[in-house]
Amino acid sequence: MVDAEAGDLLVARLWRWDDVRLRADAETDHRLQLRDNRPAPDYSISVFGHRLAPQEEIMAAAIALCQHILTVPRSAKWVTFTTERHLNAAGFVLRLSEPPLQHYDVILGHELASADLAKLATVFNQYDRRRFPSCSL
Secondary structure (H helix, E strand, C coil): CCCCCCCCEEEEEECCCCHHHHHHHHHHHHHHHHHCCCCCCCEEEEEEEEECCCCCCHHHHHHHHHHHHHCCCCCCCEEEEEEHHHHHHCCCEEEECCCCCCEEEEEEECCCCHHHHHHHHHHHCCCCCEECCCCCC
16 A cells, blocks of 8 residues: 555555556646636546544545445545555646645646657556555555
């Protein structure tokens, strides 16, 4: 499981997170932004996040986040976790993007670069994938 501490934003991405799927998801989201006439549309990847409280166990937080994602609803067989800190270290910025609650976008910018997608896939693949929604290996 990802290393995280109190105050970190635990970030969940549902399967798939390879660069091919990330590109498809970013392009779909961008088209929706253009359709909705949002100012300065950018490419982004959808994730969910939960800020860790003091003494909150990482696994309990991960399971709670998965249970929340089920209410959205979203379905998948797998989930991966990282933190905002890990994403920032790789050069990515998160933006709160509600609704739904606890939804964030990983910002890729106004251009969709293959190198950025590969780097983001590497961040998502840093830790073992987990079954969704149980978080078991």
